[in-house]
Amino acid sequence: MQYLPNIIFAIALIAGIGFFVINIRKLTRNIKLGKNINRTDNKPERWKNMIKIALGQSKMVRRPFSGLLHLIVYVGFIIINIEVLEIIVDGLLGTHRIFQGFLGDAFYGFLIGTFEILAALVFIAVILFWTRRNVANIKRFLSREMKGWPKNDGNFILYFEMVLMTLFLIMNASDTAFQQAGIGNPISQFIAPLFDGFSPETLHIIERTAWWIHILGILVFLNYLYYSKHLHILLAFPNTFFANLNPKGQFNNLASVTKEVKLMMDPDADPYATPAEGEEEAVPEKFGASEVTDLNWVQLLNAYTCTECGRCTSACPANLTGKKLSPRKIMMDTRDRLEEVGRNIDANGGTFKDDGKQLLNDYIQPEELWACTSCNACVEECPVNIDPLSIIMDMRRYLVMEKSAAPQELNAMMTNIENNGAPWQYNQQDRLNWAKED
Amino acid sequence: MNVPTMAEMMAQGKQPEVLFWVGAAGSYDDRAKKISRAFVKILHAANVNFAVLGTEESSTGDAAKRAGNEFLFQMQAIMNIEVLNGYEIKKIVTCDPHSFNTLKNEYPELGGKYEVYHHTQFIQNLIAEGRLKIDKNTLQGKRVTFHDPCYLGRANEVYESPRDLIRRLGVNLTEMKRNKRTALCCGAGGAQMFKDAEPGDKEVNVLRTEDALETQPEIIATGCPYCNTMMTDGIKFKEKEAEVKVQDIAELIAKANNLL
Ligand code: SF4
Ligand code: SF4
Numbered sequence: 272m273q274y275l276p277n278i279i280f281a282i283a284l285i286a287g288i289g290f291f292v293i294n295i296r297k298l299t300r301n302i303k304l305g306k307n308i309n310r311t312d313n314k315p316e317r318w319k320n321m322i323k324i325a326l327g328q329s330k331m332v333r334r335p336f337s338g339l340l341h342l343i344v345y346v347g348f349i350i351i352n353i354e355v356l357e358i359i360v361d362g363l364l365g366t367h368r369i370f371q372g373f374l375g376d377a378f379y380g381f382l383i384g385t386f387e388i389l390a391a392l393v394f395i396a397v398i399l400f401w402t403r404r405n406v407a408n409i410k411r412f413l414s415r416e417m418k419g420w421p422k423n424d425g426n427f428i429l430y431f432e433m434v435l436m437t438l439f440l441i442m443n444a445s446d447t448a449f450q451q452a453g454i455g456n457p458i459s460q461f462i463a464p465l466f467d468g469f470s471p472e473t474l475h476i477i478e479r480t481a482w483w484i485h486i487l488g489i490l491v492f493l494n495y496l497y498y499s500k501h502l503h504i505l506l507a508f509p510n511t512f513f514a515n516l517n518p519k520g521q522f523n524n525l526a527s528v529t530k531e532v533k534l535m536m537d538p539d540a541d542p543y544a545t546p547a548e549g550e551e552e553a554v555p556e557k558f559g560a561s562e563v564t565d566l567n568w569v570q571l572l573n574a575y576t577c578t579e580c581g582r583c584t585s586a587c588p589a590n591l592t593g594k595k596l597s598p599r600k601i602m603m604d605t606r607d608r609l610e611e612v613g614r615n616i617d618a619n620g621g622t623f624k625d626d627g628k629q630l631l632n633d634y635i636q637p638e639e640l641w642a643c644t645s646c647n648a649c650v651e652e653c654p655v656n657i658d659p660l661s662i663i664m665d666m667r668r669y670l671v672m673e674k675s676a677a678p679q680e681l682n683a684m685m686t687n688i689e690n691n692g693a694p695w696q697y698n699q700q701d702r703l704n705w706a707k708e709d
Numbered sequence: 710m711n712v713p714t715m716a717e718m719m720a721q722g723k724q725p726e727v728l729f730w731v732g733a734a735g736s737y738d739d740r741a742k743k744i745s746r747a748f749v750k751i752l753h754a755a756n757v758n759f760a761v762l763g764t765e766e767s768s769t770g771d772a773a774k775r776a777g778n779e780f781l782f783q784m785q786a787i788m789n790i791e792v793l794n795g796y797e798i799k800k801i802v803t804c805d806p807h808s809f810n811t812l813k814n815e816y817p818e819l820g821g822k823y824e825v826y827h828h829t830q831f832i833q834n835l836i837a838e839g840r841l842k843i844d845k846n847t848l849q850g851k852r853v854t855f856h857d858p859c860y861l862g863r864a865n866e867v868y869e870s871p872r873d874l875i876r877r878l879g880v881n882l883t884e885m886k887r888n889k890r891t892a893l894c895c896g897a898g899g900a901q902m903f904k905d906a907e908p909g910d911k912e913v914n915v916l917r918t919e920d921a922l923e924t925q926p927e928i929i930a931t932g933c934p935y936c937n938t939m940m941t942d943g944i945k946f947k948e949k950e951a952e953v954k955v956q957d958i959a960e961l962i963a964k965a966n967n968l969l
Contacts (some may be wrong), residue, residue: 519862521814525779529819532783559777588894588917593910642907645775646859646898651890667777680904681776688781692767693733694903703763705735705742706712706749 273365280362280486287490293498298575301613301681305568310513317512320656325507330654334582337403340396344432346505347393354439358486368449380454387443390436396437401429411581416600421579422500431495435488442481445474495704506576507655513569514656519647522664527556547603559668561631563609566662573657574606583649583659596642598649598659604634605662629689640666641678712749714763715796725760727831728798730812732805734934735767740941741934744804749965750827754968755841756969759802765792771807774815776900783819786811790821801832804959806860806933807898813865827861829870829932829958845879847965853880854916854926854936856940857892858933871932874958878965883924893917895939902935918943922953929955 311317322330328345332338357370371379404412404425412422443449444462454462466474473591497503502508563574583598584590590597608630614622631637643663650658670676677685684694692699718725729752734741752759770785793801801823803809813825826834835841853875861867868889875882887893896906896913906912912932918940921929929944940955956964963969 276759320747430735495746518810518814518865520810520860522774523908524783524815524818528779528783532780532787536784536787542782558779569933586891589894589907590907591893592906592913592916594907595909596907638907641904642909643899644894644896644913645836646892647863648859649896664775664777668779669777671777672780677776677778678904681900683902684900685773685776685778685781688770688773688785692785693737694768694772695733695737697737700764701737702731702766703714703761705731705737706710706744706761708742708746 277363277365283487284359284362286412287493291497294494297483297567297613297617298497300616301609302568302571302575303585304564304609305566306564307569308567308569310515310569313516316516319514320514321508321512324654324656325511328654330656333654337400340399343389343392343396344400347389351386351439355486355489362486370485376452376454382453383443383455384457386458387440390439391458392688394433394436397429399464401426403431406622408446411585414581414584414597414599416603417579417581418598421500421603423438424501425579427495428499428501429577431488431492435485435492438481438485440486442478442485445478445481447471447474468581471636472566500577503576503655505573510576511656513572515658515661521648524662525558525668528558535648557669558672560662560665561669561671561673562629563605563612565669566605566665570605570658570662570665571609573659573662574609574637576655577602577606577657578652578655579603582652582654583657586648586652588644588646588648594639594642595636596639596663598663599661601635601639601659602657605630608634631669635666637670637676640670642668710746710749711753712763713760715760715765715798716763718760719796724797726758727794727800727802727826729759729761730769730791730801730803730805730808731761731766732803732808732934734938735804736766738923738934738938740938741804744934744957744959748804748959749969750958750968751835751841751966753834754966755835756913757835757840760773762796764793764882767792769808769811771811772900772903774811775825776903782815786819786821790816790819793821793823793892795931798823800826802826802828803927804932804934804957806858806864807935810860810864827867827870827932829861829874830867832959832962833873842966843874843877843962844965844967847878847967848874848928849879851878851880851927852883852925853878853928853930853961854883854885854921854924854932855888855932856895856933856936857889858936859892859894859898861932862892863890864887871930871958874962875930878961880928883926885920885924887920895933895936897924897939898934902938912943912953914939914943915946919945922947922949926953928961929953930961931955931957933957941955 328342331341357368360369361367374382382571403409440459440462443456445461445466448461449457450463466477496505557565563571577599579599581599587596587598612623615626640663643660645660647660650660687694687696691697715728729821731745735745742941761907767789768785770782770788773785800810803812806827807874809827812821812823832841836843855871855875857868872882893916894913895917921940929940937955937957944953944955
C-alpha cells in the first residue's frame with residue numbers, strides 16, 4: 272500500500288490533463304467552424320508580434336497601474352510552473368523536494384525564495400485587482416455585458432489565485448526540514464511560527480494537505496480555463512501570432528464580390544455561359560456574416576481569447592457617447608453563440624441542428640452595428656490584438672448585401688454614389704467647379 | 710486658378726509629376742473646396758506639375774465599403790482603376806485620408822497600384838527637396854491643437870507629418886489628452902457622416918470638440934475634410950466660432966505664405 276499516494280496522484284494527473292485535452296479539442300473544433308483565411312504569411316513578423324505582445328506584454332503596460340499588477344501575476348504564473356514541475360515529479364515518484372538534491376541548496380533556495388516573494392506579490396496584486404473590480408466602481412467593469420457570469424468569473428479567478436498562493440506558502444511553512452535548512456523561505460519563515468508547538472505528525476499532515484490541495488487546485492484551475500475568460504493565458508499566444516498584419520485601415524476585398532463585379536462590368540462576358548470545368552458553385556456564397564460560422568477562424572479565435580477587460584469599449588467613441596455599441600460585447604456575444612453552436616453539435620451527434628437562432632438579432636442588434644465609426648480605436652487598444660471591427664464590418668455587409676437593411680439615409684448615400692459618383696446629389700459634370708470659384 | 714486635367718495633359722502629350730485626387734468632399738463641399746484650393750496654391754507655389762481627373766474622377770467607394778456595400782465599392786474601384794491605369798498614373802496625392810487609405814491599401818488587390826501620399830506627406834517632401842518654404846512669422850505664437858484623423862493616424866500610422874508641418878508654422882502646438890493612437894474619432898467615419906447617429910447621450914463630434922477646447926486653442930488644425938466639418942459643427946454647437954477657427958493644415962500653410 273506504500274504506493275497508494277503515487278497511484279492516486281497519477282490518476283488525478285491523468286484525469287485532470289485528459290479532461291483538459293478533451294475540452295481543448297472541442298475548442299479547436301469550434302474555431303474550425305470558421306471560414307478559412309490565410310494567416311501564415313510573413314512568419315518573422317508574426318513571431319515578433321507574439322513575443323512582444325503576448326510574452327512581452329507590451330500593450331498591457333500602456334495602462335501603468337493595471338499593467339504592473341498584471342505583470343506580477345503573469346510572471347508569477349510563468350515561474351511557478353517550475354515549482355509545479357517539482358510537485359509532479361515528487362508526486363509520481365514519491366520523492367520530496369527532488370530538485371533540492373540536484374540543483375544544490377544555494378540555487379534551489381534562490382529559486383524557491385523567488386517563488387515565495389512572487390507568491391506574496393501576486394497575493395497583494397490579486398487583492399488590488401479584487402478591489403478595483405468590486406469596490407472602486409471603475410466604469411470599465413460596470414457595463415451591461417459585465418453582469419452575472421462575467422463578473423463572477425473574474426472574481427473566481429482572483430479567489431483561486433489567492434488560495435493557491437496561500438497553500439503554497441503554508442506548504443513551505445509547515446515543512447520542518449525546509450524551514451530548518453533556512454534556504455529560500457523569505458516569506459514562509461514568518462508563517463512558520465503559527466505552527467509552533469504542533470507535533471511533527473500534525474505538521475506533516477498540514478504540509479501534505481496543503482501540498483495535495485495545491486496540486487489538485489492547479490488541476491481544477493487548468494480545467495476551469497475553458498469555461499472562463501482566463502483562457503487568454505493560453506490563447507493570447509496564437510491570437511497575437513495570427514493577428515492581422517495589414518494597415519488597420521485596409522479592409523479585405525471580398526473575393527466573391529470581385530468575381531461578380533468583374534463579370535458585370537466585362538462587356539464580353541456571357542452571363543448565361545456554362546461555368547468552366549470545376550468552377551460550378553452549388554450554392555452562391557453568402558455575403559457578409561449573420562452567424563458565427565460565416566466568420567473566419569481568426570475571428571472565432573479572437574472570441575475565445577477575449578479577456579473581457581473592456582479596454583476596447585472604454586476607447587470606443589460610440590460607447591463613450593452613450594450608444595449601444597460595445598466592442599467587448601461583440602466579442603463576448605460571438606463566443607457565447609459559438610459555444611452554443613458547439614453544444615448543439617455535440618448534442619446532435621456531430622452535426623448542427625437548426626435552433627432558430629443566430630448571432631445577428633439574437634445576440635447582436637443592428638443598432639449596435641450601425642453605431643460604429645470604423646475608427647479602429649478598439650483594435651488599437653486591445654492588449655491581445657483582437658479585431659472587433661472586422662466582425663462589425665462583416666455583419667454590416669450581411670445587412671446591406673443580403674438583407675438590403677441599411678438605414679434609409681445610407682441607402683440614399685449609396686444611390687448617389689451609384690448615380691452621381693459622389694455621396695451627395697451633385698452632377699458629376701460639376702466636379703471641377705471648385706477650381707473656377709476663386 | 711489653373712487646375713489642369715489629365716485629359717488636357719494627354720491632349721498635349723504630357724504626363725504630370727503627380728495626380729491630385731480631389732475626392733468628393735473636396736470637389737462639392739463648400740468648406741472642403743477651400744482646402745482643395747489652398748492645396749492647389751501650394752502646389753503652384755512649389756512649381757509642382759500636377760493634374761486632376763476632373764469630371765472623370767468618381768467616388769473611391771470608401772463610404773459605400775464602410776457602410777457594408779462591397780458591391781458598390783468594388784464597382785467604383787474598378788471604374789476608377791480603369792481611368793487611372795488608362796492615364797498611366799504612378800503617383801497620387803490627396804487631402805482626404807479616406808481616399809488616401811482606400812487608394813493606398815484597398816485598390817492594389819483590385820489592380821490599382823500607385824504611390825499614394827496624404828497632402829501633409831507630400832508637402833513635407835516638397836520642403837525636404839527645397840521646393841517649398843513655410844513662413845514662420847505670419848502665425849507665430851498662435852495656440853494650435855491637432856486632431857488626428859482616424860484614417861490617417863491609427864489606420865495608417867501617419868502621426869508625424871502633420872505635426873512636423875504645424876511645428877514649421879512657428880506656432881505653439883498643444884496636444885489633446887487623447888492624441889495619436891489614442892485619438893478620439895471625429896464621428897464621421899464608417900459612413901456615419903451620411904446618417905443620423907444612433908441614440909446616445911452625446912454626439913461624437915461634440916465630445917471631440919470638448920477634448921480640443923480643453924487645450925484652449927485659437928486654431929484646431931485638421932488634415933481631413935470630414936474632420937473639418939465635424940469639428941466646425943462642434944465649435945458652432947459650443948458657440949465658440951468667435952474664438953476658435955478650424956482649419957486644414959493646407960489652409961494654414963497657404964495663409965502663412967500669403968497665398969490666399
Ligand atoms: S471601430 Fe467601431 S467599435 Fe471600434 S472603437 Fe471605433 S467606433 Fe467603436
Ligand atoms: S476585445 Fe480585447 S480589449 Fe476588448 S475586452 Fe476583449 S481583450 Fe479586452
